[in-house]
Amino acid sequence: xxxxxxxxxxxxxxxxxxxxxxxxxxxxxxxxxxxxxxxxxxxxxxxxxxxxxxxxxxxxxxxxxxxxxxxxxxxxxxxxxxxxxxxxxxxxxxxxxxxxxxxxxxxxxxxxxxxxxxxxxxxxxxxxxxxxxxxxxxxxxxxxxxxxxxxxxxxxxxxxxxxxxxxxxxxxxxxxxxxxxxxxxxxxxxxxxxxxxxxxxxxxxxxxxxxxxxxxxxxxxxxxxxxxxxxxxxxxxxxxxxxxxxxxxxxxxxxxxxxxxxxx
Amino acid sequence: xxxxxxxxxxxxxxxxxxxxxxxxxxxxxxxxxxxxxxxxxxxxxxxxxxxxxxxxxxxxxxxxxxxxxxxxxxxxxxxxxxxxxxxxxxxxxxxxxxxxxxxxxxxxxxxxxxxxxxxxxxxxxxxxxxxxxxxxxxxxxxxxxxxxxxxxxxxxxxxxxxxxxxxxxxxxxxxxxxxxxxxxxxxxxxxxxxxxxxxxxxxxxxxxxxxxxxxxxxxxxxxxxxxxxxxxxxxxxxxxxxxxxxxxxxxxxxxxxxxxxxxxxxxxxxxxxxxxxxxxxxxxxxxxxxxxxxxxxxxxxxxxxxxxxxxxxxxxxxxxxxxxxxxxxxxxxxxxxxxxxxxxxxxxxxxxxxxxxxxxxxxxxxxxxxxxxxxxxxx
Ligand SMILES: Cc1cc2nc3c(=O)[nH]c(=O)nc-3n(C[C@H](O)[C@H](O)[C@H](O)COP(=O)(O)OP(=O)(O)OC[C@H]3O[C@@H](n4cnc5c(N)ncnc54)[C@H](O)[C@@H]3O)c2cc1C
Numbered sequence: 186x187x188x189x190x191x192x193x194x195x196x197x198x199x200x201x202x203x204x205x206x207x208x209x210x211x212x213x214x215x216x217x218x219x220x221x222x223x224x225x226x227x228x229x230x231x232x233x234x235x236x237x238x239x240x241x242x243x244x245x246x247x248x249x250x251x252x253x254x255x256x257x258x259x260x261x262x263x264x265x266x267x268x269x270x271x272x273x274x275x276x277x278x279x280x281x282x283x284x285x286x287x288x289x290x291x292x293x294x295x296x297x298x299x300x301x302x303x304x305x306x307x308x309x310x311x312x313x314x315x316x317x318x319x320x321x322x323x324x325x326x327x328x329x330x331x332x333x334x335x336x337x338x339x340x341x342x343x344x345x346x347x348x349x350x351x352x353x354x355x356x357x358x359x360x361x362x363x364x365x366x367x368x369x370x371x372x373x374x375x376x377x378x379x380x381x382x383x384x385x386x387x388x389x390x391x392x393x394x395x396x397x398x399x400x401x402x403x404x405x406x407x408x409x410x411x412x413x414x415x416x417x418x419x420x421x422x423x424x425x426x427x428x429x430x431x432x433x434x435x436x437x438x439x440x441x442x443x444x445x446x447x448x449x
Numbered sequence: 450x451x452x453x454x455x456x457x458x459x460x461x462x463x464x465x466x467x468x469x470x471x472x473x474x475x476x477x478x479x480x481x482x483x484x485x486x487x488x489x490x491x492x493x494x495x496x497x498x499x500x501x502x503x504x505x506x507x508x509x510x511x512x513x514x515x516x517x518x519x520x521x522x523x524x525x526x527x528x529x530x531x532x533x534x535x536x537x538x539x540x541x542x543x544x545x546x547x548x549x550x551x552x553x554x555x556x557x558x559x560x561x562x563x564x565x566x567x568x569x570x571x572x573x574x575x576x577x578x579x580x581x582x583x584x585x586x587x588x589x590x591x592x593x594x595x596x597x598x599x600x601x602x603x604x605x606x607x608x609x610x611x612x613x614x615x616x617x618x619x620x621x622x623x624x625x626x627x628x629x630x631x632x633x634x635x636x637x638x639x640x641x642x643x644x645x646x647x648x649x650x651x652x653x654x655x656x657x658x659x660x661x662x663x664x665x666x667x668x669x670x671x672x673x674x675x676x677x678x679x680x681x682x683x684x685x686x687x688x689x690x691x692x693x694x695x696x697x698x699x700x701x702x703x704x705x706x707x708x709x710x711x712x713x714x715x716x717x718x719x720x721x722x723x724x725x726x727x728x729x730x731x732x733x734x735x736x737x738x739x740x741x742x743x744x745x746x747x748x749x750x751x752x753x754x755x756x757x758x759x760x761x762x763x764x765x766x767x768x769x770x771x772x773x774x775x776x777x778x779x780x781x782x783x784x785x786x787x788x789x790x791x792x793x794x795x796x797x798x799x800x801x802x803x804x805x806x807x808x809x810x811x812x813x814x815x816x817x818x819x820x821x822x823x824x825x826x827x828x
Contacts, residue, residue: 217463254456261460374467377498377511377521380460 186238186337189300190229191287191318192222192259194250195308207412211308216249218258221303223372225365228333229301230263236337241294242267245286247276251390261375261383268294268389274400275393280309282400284317289396291322298359299335299342300324304367312364319362326362327355331369335359452749458517465521468497469528477529480655481800484647486611487532487655494536495566499525503540504548508560515690516752519697523748526701527708530804531655533698538607539563541694543570543616546687547634550675555634559614571612573603573661574684581817583618584627584681588663590619597621597633597673599641599666605811609644609659613637616687617663618680627681632674641666652803689762691812693751696768699776699808700744706783706801707737713796714786724786733782740779744772763825770818773809780805 200214218226226242233240242264244250251271259267270286278286291297300322305312312328319326331352332345342361346353375383393400420437424430438445454462472493480487494500502518504510518540526533544563547555547570562568579586588601599619606615615635622629635642645660675683711734714725724730747768754761780802784791791798809815 254459257456258460258463261464374464374471374497375460376464376496377461377502377513377517380457380464381511381513383460384457 194255219307225303227372243290257383280313288321302364315364465524474528501564510564519752523701526698527705537694568613588619610657630680632680692765692769696772699772703776703779710783710786766821776805
């Protein structure tokens with residue numbers, strides 16, 4: 186049995202700069218495994234260890250995603266092996282092409298019962314890949330999973346999601362695609378031994394042709410028209426009593442139309 | 450010589466930075482304020498494999514090349530210089546000396562526990578009358594019925610208050626100068642060993658620096674490290690590699706201050722614009738960055754020479770001689786970029802400014818590095 190973790194070798198926006206006209210310049214941002222994907226790998230690792238499964242990283246991207254550095258960076262986080270679908274067409278692929286490549290990788294691996302994705306990619310951040318991947322595979326997709334348990338013998342996955350009303354527990358049949366909620370669990374930095382071990386782990390770089398995959402034509406459906414920063418306002422709360430301060434803060438937030446009380 | 454880190458060395462950097470940002474940096478101000486060593490970080494540093502980076506796998510370590518260790522040390526020091534020097538003395542001076550000069554029995558006895566963080570190392574060379582002139586040390590180790598008995602006083606011992614294994618240099622013969630000196634492995638708690646109160650210091654206040662008195666300390670003959678009379682050579686060999694380590698510590702401190710100053714310069718607005726738009730500030734940032742790159746080249750070169758088995762003592766002295774004053778310059782400039790708030794403890798540059806200064810003094814002062822370099826050139 187295999188568990189796959191989808192990850193992206195993506196530029197770190199904290200190293201990008203934004204020009205006054207709102208253009209984001211990623212040219213000096215180094216690619217990395219994002220904190221979201223690190224959480225997905227950690228969740229996958231825990232599930233694979235509990236189930237005695239093999240944990241395989243899957244990724245789609247251009248040439249950078251298939252460099253030994255990118256592979257070792259992913260493998261050092263606890264994957265057993267990795268498969269990267271590489272093509273110039275995937276360099277700046279949209280959600281659909283990415284999901285196509287990942288679905289092909291899952292089919293290529295065979296015997297995959299669970300795909301774990303990160304909460305979102307760190308650069309594009311659309312949060313769409315898990316759902317589209319599920320659609321392409323014909324599997325259900327469950328996003329924002331805070332904790333998961335696998336009962337492989339019963340063909341079931343139990344997932345917890347944090348919603349406004351509390352913790353929601355869901356039971357789903359395998360196979361399934363899930364995405365790990367941001368910060369669902371601690372994903373420690375790879376240790377020195379993990380880094381050394383990464384070089385010895387197997388990995389495969391495949392082209393879409395190797396997978397008999399025809400990538401859909403890039404179809405940009407959105408265009409960036411304008412970026413404008415939110416208007417900043419300053420409300421001063423002038424009290425030393427914490428309860429009063431909290432009440433005034435809530436009132437100020439409510440007056441500003443900020444949703445309060447869990448996610449919206 | 451252009452320098453390219455290998456994939457593994459790059460990953461060591463990103464991984465140790467991620468670790469240090471999460472686990473080491475948040476403690477730095479508290480350790481400094483409370484003058485206490487980062488004991489809670491020791492198990493984490495061991496789990497990361499950082500304490501074992503100079504120890505081979507067969508002894509439970511996670512040995513890497515020396516350059517990887519240097520990169521790790523730079524990143525730890527960028528977050529907290531006190532934690533940096535604790536690791537440096539432990540991994541670079543002490544474990545390496547045991548590995549190179551220890552018997553198989555000594556390696557088995559200490560290295561696995563040192564990699565696991567169960568034993569931290571300390572290196573006892575300096576005495577009240579022997580600092581730069583370490584060969585003038587006066588502590589003695591006399592042989593008595595199958596034992597050595599150590600008497601003498603050591604000062605300024607890093608990790609002194611909590612280390613478990615001490616490499617101690619003492620005289621085993623009346624031969625003057627360096628030839629009569631031997632090295633010993635002494636366990637914490639050996640009767641007669643008195644560890645004094647930690648010094649109150651300007652910087653690296655999270656590093657414990659203590660005097661240690663040896664009063665009739667009896668240790669078995671098997672505690673001799675290397676051959677009798679070779680102690681000074683062992684100490685100097687340790688310090689050669691150690692100098693690259695301290696240079697890396699200085700580099701990390703300077704990089705930490707630079708990173709803070711660069712961000713602050715872009716955010717702080719005066720005269721209606723970020724101060725980064727002022728040429729005066731731009732020049733400081735540019736100069737700091739040149740200093741950092743030059744220092745990094747020297748440090749990595751020294752580590753790389755060591756990795757390739759080539760003579761590196763001279764390169765290590767050059768790296769330390771450049772990076773110590775460089776860290777002082779860069780942290781000084783970083784504080785200038787911050788203005789008044791930089792002089793308060795609201796930002797870490799104030800601590801970094803104090804931490805940087807020691808790198809010009811310990812493991813050989815600037816002047817001693819010049820001596821080493823000149824000697825190698827004027828033979
Ligand atoms: C925080 C801290 C931690 C330390 N940790 C350790 C440790 O773990 N183990 C250990 O053994 N020691 C340690 N030391 C000691 C440190 O290595 C010495 O302080 C250092 O080598 C200088 O010796 P000194 O203090 O006796 O200065 P001195 O040797 O007295 O030097 C005073 C001045 O004279 C100059 N000078 C001396 N000789 C010459 C010369 N020949 N030519 C030109 N100038 C010269 C020096 O450069 C300096 O400017 C530590 C010191 C400190 C402050």
